[in-house]
Amino acid sequence: MTTIPQPRTGEAPGAWPVLGHAWQLHSRPLEFLSELPRYGDLVKIGMGPTPTYVVCQAEAAHRMLTDSRTFDKGGPFFDKARTLFGSSLPMAGWREHRWQRRQMQPAFQPDRIDAYAKVMGEEIDRLTSRWRPGLRQDMAAALTRLTLRIVTRSVLAIEADDEAVADVQECLHIVIDGIYQRAMLPLGPYYRLPTRGNRRYWRACERLHRAIDGIIADRRAHPGGEDLVAMLLQAHDDDTGEPMTDVDVRDQLMVMIGAGFETTANTLSFALWLISQHADVAARVHAEVDATLGGRTATPADLGGLTYTRQVLHEVMRMYPAGWFFTRVTTTETTLAGHTLPAGTPLLYSAYLLHHQPELFPDPERFDPDRWAGKGTEGMPRGAHVPFGGGNRKCIGDQFALVEMTLVLATMCARWKLVPDPGATLNVKVRGTLGTGPLHLTCEPRGGGRGGGVTTAKAAPEPDGS
Ligand code: HEM
Structure with missing residues (x-):
């Protein structure tokens, strides 16, 4: 007789008065989340005084x-993020979301992504042409600048100089970290005090708003184009025919920039680190990029030849999903994993938690790109692998991110071997996104590829002098 496994619901031990589990989640988030499946498929924790359910089972996540x-x-998390990102795409409620997504989806169709790939290639060349044998640099910072330039130039069609990019990057870091801290440590009135940290956060929000408002004013004055900004400025409400306000457009652009650079930069940083630590993986990546690219910049036409490089990225996103946790709230009474949840119940799902369950991914701490060979996620329980989320909020x-990361990783590996300092270790930085923190790598020319970089015209130095 087959036994049907019963859903298990439990409560995490160790809640503090008032803060609940907020301190554990703040101080040791990945360890804390990884322990939760032992208490059930749906586990109650306290985020401050609010009970929140963590989804620990793949089918329930699906x-x-x-x-x-x-x-x-x-x-x-979203209640805090809404203060900055308004009711933009990831923040919008179900009904509003459907309309917004319809307006913005055309900017992410395959033909648009092919066009963006041209910008990706230019930016990859711009960055790698500055590299010289022996150059040691913080690769996490370099990748962050690269992906920020790519997303602003391609999706938003904004040309910004290095100084403006560095300014936006700094503001975004402060703001994303600020939102994260406000969500994880709900200290209410403290965040209204004029402390140094709070003033820094408010200033960064203001600077970001001003920068984006300037872009919108400019585009209203010079209409046209087929990019996302033009799409947003032309969008009209189905019922009222009203256009989006400047504030609505600003929220959408802020979110697109916010979501579209740190995520890809962090994934690429983890990829370079993991490749540097696994000689067998490095050898296979190098063999593939040598055969496919022979040292030139990768284009979308090369993607078919870069299957192992993509496997590496899928495995990196399994081990270190940049978007490591998100929240939801029930709109009506419902059941999940056998548990009845009243309307208004907050839930949290974590790709990190799901991706590190041994029943779903045997030996989950092992970096093994061959998990994704051939059939990929086929045969895997639904909801087990969710680096990009799922459903209509996926x-x-x-696709933009996958193409971008494959082109960047393949081109860099075709030209350089990127070597960490002797004895260096990985410090996973857990904030709004999961990242490596500073990652110092030294450029060593590759024997087989065109090590030494592309010989393009002289590029201006990066803002940090690298
Ligand atoms: C490795 C790269 C990336 C990862 C891991 C990632 C991850 C995610 C995840 C998990 C969600 C769903 C959140 C939820 O369930 O609440 C999401 C949503 C979103 N992402 Fe990404 N993302 C990446 C890159 C990008 C890029 C490049 C862009 C834009 C250019 C972007 C824009 C967005 C937006 C606007 C949403 C909200 C979608 C909606 O609610 O309809 N992301 N991302």
Whole structure:
């Protein structure tokens, strides 16, 4: 007789008065989340005084992600993020989201991504042409600048100089970290005090708003184009015929920049680190890029020849998913993993937690790109592998990100071997996104490829002098 496994619901031990588990989640987030499946498939924790349910079972995560009407956006993190990103795409409620997504989806169709790939190639060349044998640099910072330039130039069609990019990058870091801290450590009135940190956060928000407002004013004065900004400026409400306000457009652009650079930069940093630590993987990546590219810049036409490089990226996103946790809230009473949840219940799902379950991914701490050979996720329980989320709130930039990361990783590996300092270790930095923190790598020319970089015209030095 087959036994049907019973859903398990439990409560995490160790809640503090008032803060609940907020301190654990703040101080040791990945360890804390990884312990939760032992208490059940749906585990109650306290995010401050608010009880929140963490989804620890793949099938339940799938149900939550695909029934976006019952499990709508909301919960502690999004309530904080809304103060900055308004009711933009990831923040919008179910009904509003459908309309917004229809307006923005055309900017992410395959033909648009092919066009963006041209910008990606130019930016990759711009960066790698500055590299010289023996150059040691913080690769995480270099990748962050690269991906920020790519997303602003391609999706938003904004040309910005290095100084403006560095300014936006700094503001975004402060703002994303600020939102994260406000969500994880709900200290209420403290965040209204004029402390140094709070003033820094407010100033960064203001600077970002001013920068984006300037872009919108400029585009209103010079209409036209087929990019996302033009799409947003032309969008009209189905019922009222009203256009989007400047504030609505600003929120959408802020979110697109915010979601579209740190995520890809962090994934690429982890990829370079993991490749540097696994000689067998490095050898296979190098063999593939040598055969496919022979030292030139990768283009979308090369993607078919870069299957192992993509496997590496899939495995990196399994081990270190940049978007490591998100929240939802129930809009009506419902059941999940056998548990009845009243309307208004906050839920949290974490790709990191799901991706590190040994029942789903045997030996989960092992970096093994061959997990993705051939059939990929086929045969895997639904909801097990969710680096881009799922359902109709799935990342709108997933294909953009996959193409970008493959082209960047392949081109860099075709030209250089990137070597960490002797004895260096990985310090996973857990904030709004999962990152490597500073990652110092030294450029060593590759024997087989065109090590030494492309010989293009002299490029201006990066803002940090690298
Ligand atoms: C490795 C790169 C990336 C990862 C891991 C990632 C991950 C995610 C995840 C997990 C979600 C769903 C959040 C949820 O369930 O609440 C999401 C949504 C979103 N992402 Fe990404 N993302 C990446 C790159 C990008 C890029 C390049 C862009 C834009 C150019 C972007 C824009 C967005 C937007 C606008 C949403 C909200 C979608 C909606 O609610 O309809 N992301 N992303």
